[in-house]
Amino acid sequence: xxxxxxxxxxxxxxxxxxxxxxxxxxxxxxxxxxxxxxxxxxxxxxxxxxxxxxxxxxxxxxxxxxxxxxxxxxxxxxxxxxxxxxxxxxxxxxxxxxxxxxxxxxxxxxxxxxxxxxxxxxxxxxxxxxxxxxxxxxxxxxxxxxxxxxxxxxxxxxxxxxxxxxxxxxxxxxxxxxxxxxxxxxxxxxxxxxxxxxxxxxxxxxxxxxxxxxxxxxxxxxxxxxxxxxxxxxxxxxxxxxxxxxxxxxxxxxxxxxxxxxxxxxxxxxxxxxxxxxxxxxxxxxxxxxxxxxxxxxxxxxxxxxxxxxxxxxxxxxxxxxxxxxxxxxxxxxxxxxxxxxxxxxxxxxxxxxxxxxxxxxxxxxxxxxxxxxxxxxxxxxxxxxxxxxxxxxxxxxxxxxxxxxxxxxxxxxxxxxxxxxxxxxxxxxxxxxxxxxxxxxxxxxxxxxxxxxxxxxxxxxxxxxxxxxxxxxxxxxxxxxxxxxxxxxxxxxxxxxxxxxxxxxxxxxxxxxxxxxxxxxxxxxxxxxxxxxxxxxxxxxxxxxxxxxxxxxxxxxxxxxxxxxxxxxxx
Amino acid sequence: xxxxxxxxxxxxxxxxxxxxxxxxxxxxxxxxxxxxxxxxxxxxxxxxxxxxxxxxxxxxxxxxxxxxxxxxxxxxxxxxxxxxxxxxxxxxxxxxxxxxxxxxxxxxxxxxxxxxxxxxxxxxxxxxxxxxxxxxxxxxxxxxxxxxxxxxxxxxxxxxxxxxxxxxxxxxxxxxxxxxxxxxxxxxxxxxxxxxxxxxxxxxxxxxxxxxxxxxxxxxxxxxxxxxxxxxxxxxxxxxxxxxxxxxxxxxxxxxxxxxxxxxxxxxxxxxxxxxxxxxxxxxxxxxxxxxxxxxxxxxxxxxxxxxxxxxxxxxxxxxxxxxxxxxxxxxx
Numbered sequence: 027x028x029x030x031x032x033x034x035x036x037x038x039x040x041x042x043x044x045x046x047x048x049x050x051x052x053x054x055x056x057x058x059x060x061x062x063x064x065x066x067x068x069x070x071x072x073x074x075x076x077x078x079x080x081x082x083x084x085x086x087x088x089x090x091x092x093x094x095x096x097x098x099x100x101x102x103x104x105x106x107x108x109x110x111x112x113x114x115x116x117x118x119x120x121x122x123x124x125x126x127x128x129x130x131x132x133x134x135x136x137x138x139x140x141x142x143x144x145x146x147x148x149x150x151x152x153x154x155x156x157x158x159x160x161x162x163x164x165x166x167x168x169x170x171x172x173x174x175x176x177x178x179x180x181x182x183x184x185x186x187x188x189x190x191x192x193x194x195x196x197x198x199x200x201x202x203x204x205x206x207x208x209x210x211x212x213x214x215x216x217x218x219x220x221x222x223x224x225x226x227x228x229x230x231x232x233x234x235x236x237x238x239x240x241x242x243x244x245x246x247x248x249x250x251x252x253x254x255x256x257x258x259x260x261x262x263x264x265x266x267x268x269x270x271x272x273x274x275x276x277x278x279x280x281x282x283x284x285x286x287x288x289x290x291x292x293x294x295x296x297x298x299x300x301x302x303x304x305x306x307x308x309x310x311x312x313x314x315x316x317x318x319x320x321x322x323x324x325x326x327x328x329x330x331x332x333x334x335x336x337x338x339x340x341x342x343x344x345x346x347x348x349x350x351x352x353x354x355x356x357x358x359x360x361x362x363x364x365x366x367x368x369x370x371x372x373x374x375x376x377x378x379x380x381x382x383x384x385x386x387x388x389x390x391x392x393x394x395x396x397x398x399x400x401x402x403x404x405x406x407x408x409x410x411x412x413x414x415x416x417x418x419x420x421x422x423x424x425x426x427x428x429x430x431x432x433x434x435x436x437x438x439x440x441x442x443x444x445x446x447x448x449x450x451x452x453x454x455x456x457x458x459x460x461x462x463x464x465x466x467x468x469x470x471x472x473x474x475x476x477x478x479x480x481x482x483x484x485x486x487x488x489x490x491x492x493x494x495x496x497x498x499x500x501x502x503x504x505x506x507x508x509x510x511x512x513x514x515x516x517x518x519x520x521x522x523x524x525x526x527x528x529x530x531x532x533x534x535x536x537x538x539x540x541x542x543x544x545x546x547x548x549x550x551x552x553x554x555x556x557x558x559x560x561x562x563x564x565x566x567x568x569x570x571x572x573x574x575x576x577x578x579x580x581x582x583x584x585x586x587x588x589x590x591x592x593x594x595x596x597x598x
Numbered sequence: 599x600x601x602x603x604x605x606x607x608x609x610x611x612x613x614x615x616x617x618x619x620x621x622x623x624x625x626x627x628x629x630x631x632x633x634x635x636x637x638x639x640x641x642x643x644x645x646x647x648x649x650x651x652x653x654x655x656x657x658x659x660x661x662x663x664x665x666x667x668x669x670x671x672x673x674x675x676x677x678x679x680x681x682x683x684x685x686x687x688x689x690x691x692x693x694x695x696x697x698x699x700x701x702x703x704x705x706x707x708x709x710x711x712x713x714x715x716x717x718x719x720x721x722x723x724x725x726x727x728x729x730x731x732x733x734x735x736x737x738x739x740x741x742x743x744x745x746x747x748x749x750x751x752x753x754x755x756x757x758x759x760x761x762x763x764x765x766x767x768x769x770x771x772x773x774x775x776x777x778x779x780x781x782x783x784x785x786x787x788x789x790x791x792x793x794x795x796x797x798x799x800x801x802x803x804x805x806x807x808x809x810x811x812x813x814x815x816x817x818x819x820x821x822x823x824x825x826x827x828x829x830x831x832x833x834x835x836x837x838x839x840x841x842x843x844x845x846x847x848x849x850x851x852x853x854x855x856x857x858x859x860x861x862x863x864x865x866x867x868x869x870x871x872x873x874x875x876x877x878x879x880x881x882x883x884x885x886x887x888x889x890x891x892x893x894x895x896x897x898x899x900x901x902x903x904x905x906x907x908x909x910x911x912x913x914x915x916x917x918x919x920x921x922x923x924x925x926x927x928x929x930x931x
Contacts, residue, residue, distance in 0.1 A: 043816070043817045043818070043819075044793075044808055044811070044815070044816050044817030044818075045808060045809065045811065045817075090809055093809060094809070103786075103792035103793070103795075104793075104795075104808040104809055104817070105782075105785075105786075105792055105793060105794060105795030105797075105806065105807070105808055106792065106795065107809075108795055108797050108806060108808065108809050108810065109795040109796060109797050109806075112748070112797040112798045112799075113797070113798065113799050115746070115747040118749075119749075120749075121751060121809070121810070123751060123752035123754070123755060124749055124751070124752075164746070164747075165746055353747070354799070356799075371796075371799065376651050376668070376671055376672075378673075521744075524744045524745070524800060524801060525744065525745055525746055525800060526799075526800065527799065527800035527801070528799050528800065529777065529796075529798070529799045529800045529801070529802070529803030530652050531651075531652050531653070531654050532652070532653050532654050532655075532695045532698055532699060532776070533654055533691075533694070533695060533698065535777065535800055535801060535803060536698040536699065536701070536702075536801070537698055538744075538800070538801075539737070539740070539744045539800075539801040540698060540701065540734055540735060542740065542744065543735035543739045543740050544734075544735060546739075546740070547735070551733075554733055554734070557690070557694065558694070560687075560690060560691075560694070561690065561691050561694030561695065561698075563665070564657070564665055564666045564687055564690075564691045565654040565657050565665070565666055565691040565694070565695060566654070566665075567651070567652070567654075567668075572665060
């Protein structure tokens, strides 16, 4: 160092640090999103994901200049915008050193039912045949159309029973818009008695106590997977001081589940009536519907149905808020969903406090699954006695089983709670698919574990599968046959969990990846797998990480013979 | 905690012994008062730091609950029966979590901070990182990306692969990062600067500055709070990092508690000194700064040994040495 007091070179001082705002980009954003200076509500943090969707839909990706402008537009730090934008799979954040994606995106469903139906080969053929400058081919998680596997999505258009030729034809014709859905309009629903329960509630003809009593008697439980009695949820939220919110979880993403899509497509108004009754029951300030982005056709349906309701004066304008997910399975977890509604990455919250105490915007919140509220007007109409009288093997009520895999007739089958797989196959699914013999089944999607074919005679319902190390969850039954490779099943499921882990807690973020790597090895290290499964199950924050090892523990418990025959584990 | 609530103290059971707690106290704090420091990584026991419960190194078993709970974030409740040191499940979970984190850490000798809090916890739990690496697959074992929607960045970037030396005062090495989010809370909540974020998800989760920009080109104001909060050395004072990226936060000969010499706020700090040179500075919990510092107090410490520093009184008189810059020409200033 020289003995000097003068600086050796001029230092950069006082200039703006970091990325600078491009004024033109901000002007462009205002043209797209509206002028936030006139409507400050557009700056609400909870609008962030909606804004990102608008930009992504308009530009095909999210460029740095737009994101920087969005930070100014919303008065949010760049880091906050970036965290949310990069969390969700349906946003393409493009840096200066990266190229924007091509105009057409083909997503090939990679969930287990599609995989069993040949999605891997389909993906390979599409990827090798496509011109990378014009089309990109991606793997994507469950698209909720498992009864027509394999499924691919071109833009927003879903191709069922997809073949490489079929998908290429759709790409060539440029048919990228969601398929049209024929649905029951408001007039038709009202003609058959629709919205009578809601009117009766609002008119004071049906009281809150009577409603709770009826649904306690009917035994209606949360059908998103947890099975919590609906009336108790209503009571818990209502007991909290207002203002309160109601939220509908329409983010069904559990691989193999498509019952909510089924009900939303067939009876959107019956669903909306049930949702509004729930919102009435807890005196909610607003009703939010969080719809997964894999159901773009339903977004149109619900948007129009809400317009119908507002036009008829059945709900005040803006009371029902429809929000789009953005490609994140974890947002089906209710507190992650709430984070996402607030415009943040979908990372589950710690309990306590429960969302019934502190949910959306920190207020007591009722979160119900689509199918649960769908049943509210229907059970009221047909009577709690009728619903309670359903069921088999000592169980009560009806369950909508989403059946996929190696069965003759996959689909949503409404069957008595407590039905066994053998009965379900025989009475509803037309037996196994031709040439397949049952080897096992997943009773609750990717998370619910795997049962062997020898346990096809146990009642399927909440509470009945715990002793077998499984759970029914959203009642997504995926049937495996003797032709299915168990390593493929295990790695497929763990790859899904690792891809969809929010990354918040160590056991899930690192554990899912390590477990996947262990399963990809030629021989399975049983001791390591079991220890890792215990750590993940015991120490993960939410159900994703806790349930992610279930397929592996199931296989190690009930399929040892098959694993030995496959030389995955040592004999003994 | 308000004084009024201390009247409502209650009792619970911790490892078989009855202990008292105040409303709002976490199980970690209760255990600490009872003499047990439960292992912790993402939790920093300092003013302004909210517990986040994400690292899962502090798990305890609560009677009647299906899964374990993070003691740093779970509040004590009357009558709770908690097992910490006495729980086999909690022990396995704590060790299991540490193993998952150590499996992808740089070797201790090569790490950016061989004396980090993470390594101290590993020592405490007697975990042999080498043995862990032999048992658990490394991240590199998987060829395909685990999180699929993250597009790769250019290897030519100055912060490629999470190695970022673009800031003159701080060094980033995300190989050592455990995504505990302490730096995010430090930047966002403790200092209110909002530059650091935790982007992406799952195994791709990554600490970023602004839009994943190089730290030196970001809006960072160099308060250094993140460096002080980081439990692994992924964020380190640049003065402690050698050319190979190795470092050691415990290398100082001695520490000197002092007051920041710059403005009048009176922030308390600690100088870490080696060979009579200041190596780096830590904020100390004083009434005006609560452990926080700004760029000047944190990184403006090169002047004590600067050769141009005036170390003796001078007077403007003929024939008396002034220590003037020899290159200075009074005729042409």
